[in-house]
Amino acid sequence: MLDQYLKKHNLHYKVGSKKYIHFLAEIGESKEMQKEPDFSIIDAYGSVYLTELQQHEPLLFRFRLKRAILDKTIKEIRIENDKKG
Template sequence: MRKIVVLALSVIVIVSIVLLVIDKNQDKYEAKKFPLNSEQKNIILSAKEQGRELSKKEMDSFTIGQGKFLLDQYLKNNNLNYAVGSKQYIHFLADISENKNMRNKPEFNIIEPYSNIYLAELQKKDPLLFRFHLKKSILDQTIKEVRKENIK
């Protein structure tokens, strides 16, 4: 009987490790799927140089996934190793709209819609074992599409 329990626990540990590795690799792959094109990079650069936020029109072509991409870059550049779905990650997202220093940066005009949608979708879920990720269909939406959807 003891051998069965030890075997069962070993299998559970191995499966958990495999799932964590798969989940961690998904984060890295997902962020790379939404890079900015040269026009979008120029929009952000221009706004930075002029010390202004992005206009709604400028934001329209960016996707929610690109907001995640910019967030991932920001976290990496600032040595903030928050895993998607962790308490630190969720707390950071919740603080974005309150932090004036972040809100004044053009890239956070793109990150904030991702943050808002992530937090809203998270409230609808009950993630017990796995970290919560937005569906690809949501990440593919443009900020303009989300804005129009919210007006309805």
């Protein structure tokens, strides 16, 4: 299903490449991807793939925050989280 999605959207990521790994890591945050009928299956595959990869190559997964988060104070983030519920 993931291969079909990638082909449909002309995304040519080699399995195991940084782009492929980044794509899998971002699936859950993509509003467009969440609209796909097979989203839950593709998301589950991505989670398992990344978990297995992390076990074999832990240095590949360094903790990084998005620029949008880095530019905010803790207080600003707390206020946003309170608004979200």
